[in-house]
Every structure is written in C-alpha cells, then in structure tokens.
Amino acid sequence: MLRFILKRLLETIPVLLVIVTATFFMLRLVPGGPFTAEKAVSKEIMQNLEAHYGLDKPLGRQYLSYLADLAPKRFAPWRLFADADRNGTLDFDLQAAFGINLGPSFKYPNRTVNEIIAGKLPASLELGLWALLVALALGITLGVLAAMRKNTGVDYAASTLAMVGICVPTFVMGPLLVLLFALHLRWFNASGWYIAADRVLPAATLGLVYAAYIARLTRGGMLEVLNQDYIRTARAKGASELRIVLRHALRGGLLPVVTFLGPAIAGIISGSFVIETIFQIPGLGREFVNSAFNRDYTLVSGTVLLYAGLIVGLNLVVDVIQVWLNPRLKFE
C-alpha cells in the first residue's frame, strides 16, 4: 500500500508541472494584462510597473524564475501553522514550511499570493465541511430510506426531493433561503461571514445540491446490494431489516458515493464562486474567479496549482478507501 501511495505521489509531479506550465503561458496569451486600465497609463509608468514585477524580462526567463520560486526548498511541516491565527483566521505558511513562494499579487500590492491563499482557504474549507456534513447526513438517509421502501410513497418523495435538489441551481436556492430565513423570519444575516450563525444558510445551500446526488447514488447502490445473495442469506437467518441495512448492505451500497466524493470534496472545499458571492463569504472561490478577471497572473497560477493538488490528493485518498471498501480491488 505504501508503495502504491508513493508511486502515485511521484506521478503527480509531472501532472502539476504540466498544469503550471499551461496556466503560465495561457495567461500571458490572453489580451489585457494586470495593469490594463480604463484610464491610460503613461509609457514610463507602465515600464516601471513591469520592471518591478519582472514582466520586462523575456517570457522564458520569467517562467524559469517562477518555477524556481515554486519549487519546494525545505521540508518543515511543523512550521506550517507556526504563525497561525494572525488575522483571526486559521492561517498557514507554505513559505516557512516548504519554501514555496507563489509570488506577489499584482492586484493587491501589500499582499503575497501565499498570504491570500492562506487567508481565504479556511473560509472555503469551513463552508465545505459544513456543506459536506449536510450533504452526507441528508443524502445517505434519504437514499437508504428510498432503497428500503422501493417504489412506495417514501421512495418517490425522496427521489423527487433529490431531483429538485439537482435541478434547482444554487443561485436560485441561495436567495430563496435568504428571503425566507433572513429577510422574513429574521433568523440569520442576509450575507456575511462574521458569526457562527452566518454558516447555516450557505452550508445548507451548497449541501443540498450534493445531498441530492448522494441520495440518488446511495439509492442505486443500495438497491443493487440488497439483491445480492449474502443479503438474502442474512434475511433467511432472520436478521432485522435495520441490521441488514447497517451491517451488511451499507458498506457495499456506499461504493458509488465514495467514488463520487473524491472529486466532489475537492470541489466542495476549494470554494464555490456562486455561493461565496451570494453570501459574500471571504473564500478562495471568489478570489480565484476575480483574479482571472484582474489578470493577477501569480494569484491565478497559485490557486490553480492548489486546486490541482487538492484534486490529485483527494483522488488518491478515494482510491485507497475504495480498495478498503471493495474486497474485489487490490493495490498494485
């Protein structure tokens, strides 16, 4: 298993390198640069700005020096959180821990990309975790209920709910929840990320979409498993329905959910632009999209790299869990 994990980790290096390279050059090809502004900037000022950020050097040189900044130079994970909680959010320091320097932000001159990511990822992560909790609790419950009462009112109700969850986009669901719970009932703030209660509506909005998928996947997986011989054996031995579901069926029934969760978790915790905008959450999703509009080259590359790392890492975790859940698979 260790060999499997190490091999997969080594394989990620070229993947990330390709991603960094593609991002770097694609960004430079897009018309408009970080200092393109509505009001004209004089030639001298533009030259000084470009010189300050090294944009006056040949593209190849810029690329190589960016790679050199990116490359990990030390391994000190214990220093990752040494400087934590500086600004009231959980902070981490990639520079101190691994010597990874993602460069200065072009748009926000007094911040580095390392700081922006460290400052914004926690909010996205927290939102994602709460949403995941909503999604799993609701989705698995609905899915199991639907499978156990196949083709009854319960099944139809759960399936309809799941279908609605998939079909109603977050930008409709979010404002609807705000309208009801924040503006009419006055239980929550309409937007913001200041107090614990501010987490409820965004987590519910994001969680509902995933709950819907998980409910459908769980139902399908459970139905397949419930028809298997070993379940029949358990029934024949007189096991209770609850015991059959929890002890025998759920493990196999959740396999499709686990497959789905790998990429889904990467998406869910790396920030949702739509949810973060509706609820004005200071997360990385908003920062990522805006950085592309701002042509903040380093911030775009930094967030792309982070997302790529997250997706690759979580897929690896899912592969490991799948082997664990499914006796027919083996590490090779």
Add this chain to the structure above:
Amino acid sequence: MRARLLVAPIPALLLLGAALLAPGCAKAPALDATPGPKILRFGNGTEPQDLDPHIVTGVTEHHIISALFEGLVTYDASSEGTAPGVAERWETSPDKLTWTFHLRPDARWSNGDSLTARDFLRSFQRILTPSLGSEYAYKLHHVVGAEEFTKGKITDFAQTGFSAPDDHTLVLRLKHPVPYLLEALKHYSWFPVHLPTIEKFGPADRRGSRWTLPANFVGNGPFVLKTWLSNQMITVERSPTYRGAVTPRLDGIAFYAVDSEDAEERMFRGGQLHVTQTVPLGRIDAYRSQPASPLVIAPYYGTYFYRFNTTRPPLDDARVRRALALAIDREAIVKNILRAGQEPALHFTPPYAGFTPGEVLRPELAEARRLLAAAGYPEGRGLRRIEILHNTMEAHKVVAEAIQQMWKTGLGVDVALRNEEWKVYLDSQHSLAFDVARSGWIGDYPDPHTFLDLWVSGGGNNNTGYANPAYDRLLATALNAPDEPARMAIYRELDAIITRDLPVLPLYFYKRVYLLSPKVRNWSSNILDNRGWQYLDLAN
C-alpha cells in the same frame, strides 16, 4: 460491525474539522444594531486594492482613504464646496501660477507626530518617483518639473515647483493656471503620507509595502484604520489626534466590500447596511413605489457614450457618424431601459460647474437618412455591417440591442454586437480594434476640463483616432483664459466642435442610484460620490 465503524466516524471527523476552524470566527467583530457606538455601515463595492494613496486608482479606495487621510483642503458639509483641511488658509499670486498654503500648526499624524510642510514635500516626491510606478502621478503634473521628475529627466526634487519655506508653509509653482486646483487637491494623489512609517517597512519608493496593514498604519484623517478583513470589511474609528475644524460625530465606519449588487440589496433589507453603492436594475421600480423610500437618485458627473473609430471607413466620414447619432431616440433608452432618471445626452460634457452646451444634437430621422444618402449609402445600401463592441454586462447589452434596432429600422444599417470581457475590451479599445465601442467617463474633478481634455490629438484616453489641430489649439488656451466666463466660453466652443465632428456619440448623463437608511444624519454626496465623513451622524 465493520460497515458501521467505517461510516460512523465520517460525520464525527467533519464536526471535529469544523470545530477546529470555528475559533476563527469567534474573533470577528459582532454586528448589532443596538444603541452604542455609532458605526456607519457603508456598502463599498469591491475589495480595495490597497490603502496607500500613492498606489491605488479606484473610487472604492477613495471612500476609505478620504476617511483616513486629509489633504490641504477638504469637502465642506454640503460636500460640494471646499473647506480648509491641513491648510487653514491659502493665497494665489496675481499670475495664478504660485499658490501658498499655510498649514494648521496643530496638525498631527495619528501616532502623535506633528504634520509639517516637509511631510507634504516628501509625499509629493514619493508619488512622483519613477520606481514607485504610481498610475496617478500625472495628477501632480500641473506643477513645474513634476512631469520631468516622473520621467526621470530631472532627478533633483529641489528643481521642481514644490517648496516649503518653513514648517507650516507650502508653495506650489504651476506650469499654467489651474482654476480647479482646489478641487484637484481633494484627490488622494495629493494626500500626505507618513514617510517614517513607510520606511520602517522598506524603501519608500517600492510597491508592496506593509505599512497600510492595521497594526502598522499611520494617517492624518478624521478616522484611523482599525481592522481589515479582506473581502469582508474595513473598519475605521474616530482619530484621537485629528484637529480639523469639525470633530467627527460617528464613532466609526465599517466599509463593506460587497461585490454583488443583489447581495448588497439583501443586506440593506436585512438591516446590515445603512448605505449601498447601487441598486439592482430590477428593484428600482419596487423601491420607487414605496412610501418613505430609501431610494436615492442623485446626479453623477459622467457621460455614457459610444466611441467611433474615426480611422476606419465608413466611420471616418463625419456624415455617417452624424447620421448614426441623429437616428437614436435617447429618450426611449432612458425611459424604457435604464429607468433610473438618467438624462439623455445631446452633447458630450455634463452641464455642471458653470458649463452649458453651445450646440446640441437634434435627433431627426429624415435628416439622418439624408446625411447617409449624401455619404453614398442611400437607405443603408452599400454600407458594410457595423459592429458595436461592449464589455460583457447585461445593462450594456440591452442598450446596444436597442441602438442596433434603431439603426436597422431607421437607417437600414446592419449592426452586429460583440461583447468582450473587461480587460480584453480595454485592450481592443486602446488598440482601436473596433468600429463602435461603448464607453463611459466619470470626471476626475468637478470641472468641464476633465471631459474636454479627452479629445486632444493623440491623448492617452482619446481612443477614437480623432485628431483636430484647431481643437488642440483652443483647448490649450482654456487654462490661460483671463476669467471664468471666458474659460467657460472656450469649453462651450470645444463641446460644440465635438457635437459637430462626433468622434463620440453621447447617449446619456449618469445618475447614481443607491439606498440610504433614514437613520443616517447630515448625509451628503457630491457629484463625484465623495463626502467629508466627519460631518455624518447616525440617529440611535
């Protein structure tokens, strides 16, 4: 039991993870509407780039910086006039080229240091230093030698027209008279910064300094920086060292970075904001019909217009441009599409600050058709398809569609629309890669000069290819006009030249539409959306 063991820990782990992150939120400032400190909650649009007056370029930043710093002069209570700032009085030489400012002897920085004319000199030197790359350095170029200093042609700052005979006197020697100088001085590019603080965090002429973070910040305005939660809000509190004519009444201001107008409107309805930046188009009518509506529609010093690319046929023909300009029903656009009280623009420069137009367009379809035929395109025959470029935004698209329709049915001209993402659009506009391009211009200072200066031949903001030596010659005389009526007469003539030559197609004069809580007292907002924050108050 294996299955249960496997599944059960997942929610528990998630809870644990969330709990670990939770302390982060406990530190965030609590928001409550109960009587106590008077904090104005102001919706401020996008996240500010920085709070360094010599680095930033936006209006968002102007709102915050004008609370944190004070220039030589400032806004009066109505926000339209001028009140003494750090300078308590000033005088001008008879030739209007030398301005002498006498600074308040008790002026202080927020760290208690006294603020002297030398601080201003060093600040002016900093913004003009080439290596800082300040995009607004040009705003100081009225002063002798300032432009040469930015371009590195002179390196000794003593050779420029900035000087300080003593600690409390500041002298500016100008290249030419600047009748609107006091207005220009209210812009943050002229504000003083505390060099000893900046130098603690690196060379003063390098970008990317940390001196503007709350723990390091030193300013001289009515408020000081307290917290900065990026993409959330910036809070400022009353400065104990501020000795201006008026002591701030608010205990503080929270500037919310809200980049979604829908979210902002919901926050206002939920009582989280006292003032918004804007109102979603679809909500304007609903607010308008409310009794005691919080809706405010105020003039804004800007023009919404289309640029013609005068270097490309057939738009190089003034008759074609005129035909297109006369075939537009601006009233219909304003009334049916925009619906927020905008005024149709029949000339380019907004009528304000003593300016009245010398000549206006008189839209008339018959005349438009006649001109198009005279140019060789009767009923649009033989005319190639014209493309309207706009940046991607619904409001621009619907206006462009209306114009497309008007040109098609009125003149038989085929029109295509092309939308581009903001920076791509700016790139196309700067490189004249368009036929007709949507544009807008908000005045830099409340004076017609800021609008008419645009069309100088080869000017950086011209972007139409329009070049008219007669226009340039007349513009050059404006600032040397013997008196204000003579100067306004020159602007009237310049605006009339634009109305005749039409390198641009004026469409409407902007309005600012926003929501204002009745709790806010002494609210004022000038035509550039600026105000002196020290005058505002909140009812409990």
